[in-house]
Amino acid sequence: MLAKVTSCALEGLEGVLVDVEVDTSRGMPSLVIVGLPDAAVKESSERVRSAIKNSGFVFPGKRITVNLAPADIRKAGPAYDLPIAVGVLIASEQVWPQAVEGALFIGELSLDGSVRHVNGVLPIAALAQQQGIPRVFVPACDAPEAALIDELEIIPIEHLAGLAAHLQGLRKIAPHAPDIGPASLPLPPYAADFAEIKGQEHVKRALEVAAAGGHNCLMAGPPGAGKTLLARSLPSILPTMTINESLEVTKVYSIAGLLPDDTPLVRHRPFRAPHHSISHAGLVGGGNWPRPGEISLAHRGVLFLDELPEFGTRTLEGLRQPLEDRKISIARAAGTLTFPANFMFVAAMNPCPCGYYGDPTHGCTCSMQSISRYQKRISGPLLDRIDIHVEVPRVDVEKLTADRLGEPSEAIRARVETAREAQRARFASGPGVPGPATPLSCNADMGPTEVRAVCNLDEAGRSLVKAAMQQLGMSARAFHRILKLARTIADLAGSERIETPHLAEAIQYRPRRAA
Ligand SMILES: Nc1ncnc2c1ncn2[C@@H]1O[C@H](COP(=O)(O)OP(=O)(O)OP(=O)(O)O)[C@@H](O)[C@H]1O
Ligand SMILES: [Mg+2]
Numbered sequence: 001m002l003a004k005v006t007s008c009a010l011e012g013l014e015g016v017l018v019d020v021e022v023d024t025s026r027g028m029p030s031l032v033i034v035g036l037p038d039a040a041v042k043e044s045s046e047r048v049r050s051a052i053k054n055s056g057f058v059f060p061g062k063r064i065t066v067n068l069a070p071a072d073i074r075k076a077g078p079a080y081d082l083p084i085a086v087g088v089l090i091a092s093e094q095v096w097p098q099a100v101e102g103a104l105f106i107g108e109l110s111l112d113g114s115v116r117h118v119n120g121v122l123p124i125a126a127l128a129q130q131q132g133i134p135r136v137f138v139p140a141c142d143a144p145e146a147a148l149i150d151e152l153e154i155i156p157i158e159h160l161a162g163l164a165a166h167l168q169g170l171r172k173i174a175p176h177a178p179d180i181g182p183a184s185l186p187l188p189p190y191a192a193d194f195a196e197i198k199g200q201e202h203v204k205r206a207l208e209v210a211a212a213g214g215h216n217c218l219m220a221g222p223p224g225a226g227k228t229l230l231a232r233s234l235p236s237i238l239p240t241m242t243i244n245e246s247l248e249v250t251k252v253y254s255i256a257g258l259l260p261d262d263t264p265l266v267r268h269r270p271f272r273a274p275h276h277s278i279s280h281a282g283l284v285g286g287g288n289w290p291r292p293g294e295i296s297l298a299h300r301g302v303l304f305l306d307e308l309p310e311f312g313t314r315t316l317e318g319l320r321q322p323l324e325d326r327k328i329s330i331a332r333a334a335g336t337l338t339f340p341a342n343f344m345f346v347a348a349m350n351p352c353p354c355g356y357y358g359d360p361t362h363g364c365t366c367s368m369q370s371i372s373r374y375q376k377r378i379s380g381p382l383l384d385r386i387d388i389h390v391e392v393p394r395v396d397v398e399k400l401t402a403d404r405l406g407e408p409s410e411a412i413r414a415r416v417e418t419a420r421e422a423q424r425a426r427f428a429s430g431p432g433v434p435g436p437a438t439p440l441s442c443n444a445d446m447g448p449t450e451v452r453a454v455c456n457l458d459e460a461g462r463s464l465v466k467a468a469m470q471q472l473g474m475s476a477r478a479f480h481r482i483l484k485l486a487r488t489i490a491d492l493a494g495s496e497r498i499e500t501p502h503l504a505e506a507i508q509y510r511p512r513r514a515a
Contacts, residue, residue, distance in 0.1 A: 001024060001091050001092075002091065003086075003088075003097060004022075004087070005022070005084075005086050005090070006018075006019060006083070006100070006104045006105065007019075007020050007079070007083040007105050007106055008104060008106060008127055008128075009068075009074075010076075010123060010124070010255060011073065012290070012337035012339055013123055014127070015123045015126065018068055018070070019069045020066065020084055020087050021066070021067040021069060021087070022065070022084065022090070023064070023067075024060055024062040024064050024091045025062060025063050028063060029062060030064065031048070032063075033068065034071070035067050035071045036071055036072065036075055037075045038074065040076065040078045041075050041078070043078070044084055045066075045084075047078070047108075048085045048109060051109040051111060051160050052088060052089070052113070052160070054111060054112045055160040055164065057094055057161075059088070059092075060088065060091070060092040068080065077108075077119070078108040078118070079108060079118040079120075082105050082107030082108070082137065082157070082160075083105040086100060086105055089167075094164070095167045096168075099168070102135055103133065104128045105136075106118055106138055106139075107139045107157060113159050113161055115139045115140065115159060115163070116141075117141050118139060118142065119254060121139075121142040122145050122148060122149070122247070122254040123255065124138075125138075125146040125147075125152055125154070126247075126251070128149075128152060134151075135152070135153045136153070136154055136155070137157055138154060140156035140157055140158045143156035144176065145254060145264040145265075147177075147178040147264070148178070148250065148264060155173050155176070156176050188235045188269070190234070190235040191228075191233045192233045194236065194406055194408065194409045195408040195409065196405065196406075197226060197229060197406060198399045198400050198406070199399035199400070200392060201406070202390065203230055203392050204230070204407075204412070206509065207230060207237065208237060208415065209485070209488055209489055209492065210344060211234065211238050211239065211416045212416045212419040212442075212492050213442050213444050213485065213488030213491070214443065215387040215388055215444050215481075215484070215485055216345040216346070216387050217388040217390065218346075218347045218349070218383070218388070219347070219349075219390055220348070220350070220389070220391055220392065221350070221351070221393055222350065222351070222358075222359045222393070222394050223350060223356075224394070225394050227306075228306055230392070231346050232304070233409070234271065234346065235268070235269065236409035236413065237416055238269045238302070238413070238416070240267075241266075241267065241269055242424075245300045245441065246265055246267055248340060249269075249299055249301070250264070250265050250266045255291075255292060256296075269302065270297060270298050270300070271301055271302045272294050272304065273304040273305075273306060276305070276307055276312075278294065280312070280318050281293065282294060283295060283318060284318045284319070284328055284330075285328055285330055290337050290339075292339045293328070293339075295319065295322050295328060295341040295343060298344075299340045300342060300343070300441075301343060302345075305345075306347075306348050307349060308349040308378060309349055309350075309375075309377040313379075316377075316382055319385075320385065323385045324385070325341075327340050327341050327342070328341045342445065347386070348392075349378075353371075353374050357371055359394060362394075384477055385477070387444075387481045387485050388485070389509060389510065389511040418494075419488065419491040420441075420442060423441070423442050424442075427441070442488075443485075446484055455484065455498060456498070457483075457503070460500050461499075461500055461503050464503055464504065464507070465483075465507070468510075472510055474510065482503070482507055483498075483506075486498045486505075486506040489505050489506055
């Protein structure tokens with residue numbers, strides 16, 4: 001008898017429906033899996049055989065063929081165990097075929113029949129909803145994650161025996177009740193409250209602007225000035241994610257298998273700070289079976305590269321395309337995969353190898369040649385993509401020993417939140433924005449069309465930009481980036497128009513060393 005069970009494969013971040021067809025026929029007892037399976041899928045046959053026997057069912061002593069269709073998509077991982085086992089139970093007439101209509105199955109089996117965690121349950125549930133499949137059977141531990149998708153009946157499965165009893169109508173399993181979690185969020189982990197960081201007011205302001213509009217930022221300064229501390233405190237002032245942004249980020253973490261057990265939904269913007277020894281594939285994504293890299297794990301959050309010149313040149317150049325496109329396409333023999341990579345790029349560096357170039361009190365011991373070689377490790381095109389260049393000088397003793405605390409992160413975050421809200425409202429309905437294909441969430445996301453629509457300058461502003469462009473030798477990209485930055489500064493000030501002071505602040509964040 002032929003059985004057909006619906007399951008799902010993942011290609012990048014998107015799910016694709018897979019039909020698991022199981023046929024039994026007379027012949028030598030065996031189980032063969034066809035349809036481009038990888039090694040883990042092939043090993044399914046052993047797990048399925050033991051799980052069925054150990055769950056109190058009969059494993060048919062026939063020739064069993066399993067076909068995973070469509071055959072041109074590569075099937076990876078052990079997630080097909082559960083649909084294959086259900087297919088075998090139907091083909092051997094231990095479960096009625098009607099029981100699996102309108103349902104999708106996913107799960108790994110252990111030899112005793114218990115069902116284990118699989119990666120990527122969220123995108124799989126999203127696919128089921130898109131395709132109008134009303135019911136999804138998932139491992140019980142993954143049910144909270146799947147239940148984030150509306151209008152789906154999520155059936156949590158602990159054990160194959162329990163699933164079979166449910167399908168036979170003997171003992172029904174109750175669907176998982178969705179639970180988004182508490183409405184008020186605890187703060188994300190961060191190094192220090194901005195109030196604790198002494199001095200560096202202009203750097204804090206730059207980070208506030210960066211957080212408000214999602215702009216890239218590079219901090220340069222001598223050792224111990226507080227660059228790493230400032231960057232690691234950034235999560236305390238980032239705006240909260242909308243539910244859609246949360247779902248996007250959760251999908252990436254779900255596929256990477258990095259979703260913690262107790263948090264089905266990622267609620268805080270990610271903050272990723274990989275070490276400079278990271279490989280090219282580790283940063284942008286890749287590998288034999290492509291995994292999202294750090295730039296995708298930082299989606300909707302921050303990618304912080306400390307000691308920027310220590311990163312490999314090829315590794316850094318890999319950032320150029322995703323910094324513009326806000327996604328990464330990885331070409332493989334089997335086709336191209338796309339992962340989202342819309343992140344805020346934050347970096348820190350010393351101005352020279354010894355670290356003290358330009359420091360008023362500590363002499364620099366580097367030769368001009370070694371300084372220039374050090375700075376050249378970061379290419380012009382990469383620097384051109386960074387909107388905010390800010391110097392972090394040493395803090396003077398007076399400020400460091402003073403008891404007075406600075407402005408707390410909470411107050412800064414409130415301003416950032418208001419500015420971000422204004423941006424979202426503008427992109428959702430604003431006059432003059434010709435409805436972008438995908439709704440933008442912050443000023444840094446704007447393309448040329450939106451810049452033209454919402455970044456209008458008056459006569460004084462126009463001549464200021466013109467003068468700055470000539471003096472700093474700026475590129476067309478720099479021009480657009482200045483306009484976007486000025487828009488964010490105006491949003492922080494609660495101004496509908498971009499005034500000259502907003503523009504002037506944006507221009508002074510451009511590097512003096514023209515790219
Ligand atoms: N502005 C500051 N206010 C309070 N503490 C500070 C400040 N700057 C530095 N510190 C203290 O100095 C320590 C070192 O600072 P941090 O690691 O951020 O320096 P850095 O600029 O990253 O230096 P390097 O260039 O060597 O990496 C911090 O952990 C903190 O204890
Ligand atoms: Mg540091």
